[in-house]
Amino acid sequence: MSRSRTSTPAQPAGPDRARRAFLRGAFLAGRADTRPEPLRPPWTDDGRVLDACTRCGDCLRACPEQILITGEGSFPEVDFGAGSGECTFCGACAVACRSEVFEPDRDPPWTTRAVISETRCLAVAGVHCEVCRDACGETAVRFRPRLGGPPHPELDPDRCTGCGACATPCPADALTLQAEAA
Ligand code: SF4
Ligand code: SF4
Ligand code: SF4
Structure with missing residues (x-):
């Protein structure tokens, strides 16, 4: 098991910031105050996901351990009860993402x-x-x-x-x- 990554995430492909801001606002307005922040993929956090994620699902499909799921608002979450139940920090999710969600230089990743x-x-x-x-x-x-x-x-x-x-x-x-x- 390693924290190291094997490759560099793809560069963002023309984010629609206005649409994302709208989606983020709508999502936060609907989030119950008592709900804990969900676990987001490594090299991300709740703010980056809500700001930049287009909800395309590419990271979910890329995860070989199948621990990434479609969470509330269709944003990606980690579910250790799914798949192998373990993150290997392989970096496949970050490589697959075409937006500005992942921060590859973040160490530790979360x-x-x-x-x-x-x-x-x-x-x-x-x-x-x-x-x-x-x-x-x-x-x-x-x-x-x-x-x-x-x-x-x-x-x-x-x-x-x-x-x-x-x-x-x-x-x-x-x-x-x-x-x-x-
Ligand atoms: S680093 Fe690898 S195992 Fe961990 S969530 Fe991303 S794709 Fe899945
Ligand atoms: S696996 Fe560890 S945390 Fe779980 S019951 Fe056993 S000792 Fe306790
Ligand atoms: S999450 Fe559990 S298995 Fe993984 S490093 Fe921490 S204590 Fe060990």
Whole structure:
């Protein structure tokens, strides 16, 4: 697994800014205040997607892991419950996009990180489980020995890439991927 990209995104093809501004305004007006910001593809964020995305679907079709879905307003979102459940940071979505949505120089590509729910985690409830550690290729989940029960998972946010590989295998749905404030 790597954060590196294999090629450079295509250049924008004559964006219709007035139409996009209209679409963005209409979309934001309809977004419920309580809804969390959706996860956007790597090298993007909510603002860039709503500003520049033409909703063509090219990035969705390009994703070999099939984790990009048509979200609210027909804008692209990441769904780690779809496809392979993991972003490999291959860059295919960015290469396929013909608009100004992706920022190829963004490093790291996003602020998305795994979050462990202590109320759902089996290990915290006293059941031996280290599935997330085994799934993580970045050794971002560690278990320290603990007296009186099984070790609890601890996430190292500096190592976590937000790839999502740990979320699907978790038997308790205790792992979610969330975008941190930039
Ligand atoms: S970087 Fe690759 S795996 Fe990740 S969302 Fe884009 S196309 Fe899919
Ligand atoms: S895989 Fe899920 S239930 Fe198991 S230790 Fe990790 S977070 Fe907890
Ligand atoms: S999202 Fe999960 S699997 Fe991916 S680096 Fe972070 S802890 Fe590891």
